[in-house]
Amino acid sequence: MKRRKYLTGFGTMAIAGVAGCTGEEEPEDTDEEEPEDTDEEEPEDTDEEEPEDTDEEEPTDGEVVAEVDPENISDHELFEQYQNPRATHVEGDEYAVAVEAMMYIYRPGSIDPIEVPENSVVTFYMTSRDITHAFTLENKNINAKIPSEEIVEVTVEFNESGEDTEYEITCGEEFCTDHESGAREDMVGKLQVLSSWEE
Ligand SMILES: [Cu+2]
Numbered sequence: 001m002k003r004r005k006y007l008t009g010f011g012t013m014a015i016a017g018v019a020g021c022t023g024e025e026e027p028e029d030t031d032e033e034e035p036e037d038t039d040e041e042e043p044e045d046t047d048e049e050e051p052e053d054t055d056e057e058e059p060t061d062g063e064v065v066a067e068v069d070p071e072n073i074s075d076h077e078l079f080e081q082y083q084n085p086r087a088t089h090v091e092g093d094e095y096a097v098a099v100e101a102m103m104y105i106y107r108p109g110s111i112d113p114i115e116v117p118e119n120s121v122v123t124f125y126m127t128s129r130d131i132t133h134a135f136t137l138e139n140k141n142i143n144a145k146i147p148s149e150e151i152v153e154v155t156v157e158f159n160e161s162g163e164d165t166e167y168e169i170t171c172g173e174e175f176c177t178d179h180e181s182g183a184r185e186d187m188v189g190k191l192q193v194l195s196s197w198e199e
Pocket residue numbers: 104132133134171172173175176187
């Protein structure tokens with residue numbers, strides 16, 4: 001009986017205490033809950049925006065169109081026809097350039113810049129003599145892997161006109177930018193869009 005009385009007494013004190021506290025704190029609790037609701041809505045907005053950003057940034061990749069012997073790249077008909085610094089006219093506004101990648105150059109591109117006419121659509125046929133390289137064109141959203149034993153193609157539109165424009169071709173593969181691997185400088189090439197062009 002004694003024990004029960006103690007418990008009852010304690011319970012009453014506790015309730016009184018809680019009631020007192022709740023009464024005083026109520027306005028504060030209400031203030032604290034409002035920001036929580038706002039926080040819960042924010043992630044929903046972020047989720048909706050993410051897919052849009054991903055679609056816009058996705059670069060154009062290459063497509064495998066043929067197999068090739070890495071020891072005899074220049075014997076392949078695409079390279080026999082198109083491996084020249086100056087783009088080869090195919091038909092209409094279409095041109096073609098075949099590019100061989102190797103540690104640490106593009107041929108053509110690194111020693112002789114690639115030349116294409118303005119207002120043209122140029123298909124690049126590319127393969128590697130050794131490791132996997134890449135063909136990245138700044139401002140054109142092109143990022144194509146260049147594998148060995150396969151020829152990949154990527155088509156780029158050059159709509160600029162009126163003056164010559166120069167683009168840098170970059171590889172960016174770790175092996176070609178890490179100077180400890182043997183690369184003296186980053187693997188790069190040049191592409192020039194010429195406003196004056198005669199066939
Ligand atoms: Cu490379």
